[in-house]
Amino acid sequence: MSLGAADLGSLADLAAGLGLLDPQGQPDGSWFSEPASRLKSCISNPAQRAGLLRFVDEVIGGDDATTDDRGRTWLPLVQHDKPQVTVSVVVDAAPEGWVVIGVGATLATADGSTPAAGLRVHIPVVAITKDGHSRPDGPLLPGTPDGLVEISVQLTFATPAPGEAGLQGVNLTAVVPTAAGPGAGISLTLHGLQLPGAGAPQDLTLDLSHPDQLATSARLPAACWALR
Secondary structure, rough: OOHHHHHHOOOHHHHHHHHOOOOOEEEEEHHHOOHHHHHHOOOHHHHHHHHHHHHHHHHOOOOOOOHHHHOOOOEEEEOOOOEEEEEEEEEEOOOOOOEEEEEEEEEEEOOOOOOOOEEEEEEEEEEEOOOOOOOOOEEEEOOOOOOOOOEOOOOOOOOOOOOOOOOOOEEEEEEEEOOOOOOOEEEEEEEEOOOOOOOOOOOEEEOOOOOOHHOOOOOHHHHHOOOO
16 A cells, blocks of 8 residues: 555655655655656756645744745745844746745834835845756856845835825835846835725836836826825
């Protein structure tokens, strides 16, 4: 009789991460013919990566892993309550040829406070190539064109009454390169922007690294008027 995911409990996620179980949760008999290959793919293979992240998240405890607006998984490692500081391992599988493992930190005001403020920093550290891909610049990301450090500041306000002008939040994000080539970028997002008499609030994102494009935004004057 073989053991499946249902028989292993929380260890099933570890077994899936190591490639011992297939995506259906059944033992993969081919693992023993190529164990080194399966272990190497624990990050590059989507199913193995998901299992490994679930196992690490459960073993570490604390807050659950979260996914940000760019699809990156934040896995909390160290947390402090006063002030609210969290240091995380960040996994980004969005790049076509590799998975990025980085370090992230967040600083936030107390839960439930209004207005609320938060700071988020993400530093990509290493790239693990996916199957069939290579990376000429090597695995380390700092000092390469892909080693972009992201710093984001968020402000959250009380929700305005229906029909009244208001703003639910502001997000200012700066992208800082660690190598020559890509330029720095900065963007401003107005969340829940509500104009007088408008049916529903909307979000507005402005690319501040290209000032010449701001004048062509037909919605910018209305946004500025609403914030007077």
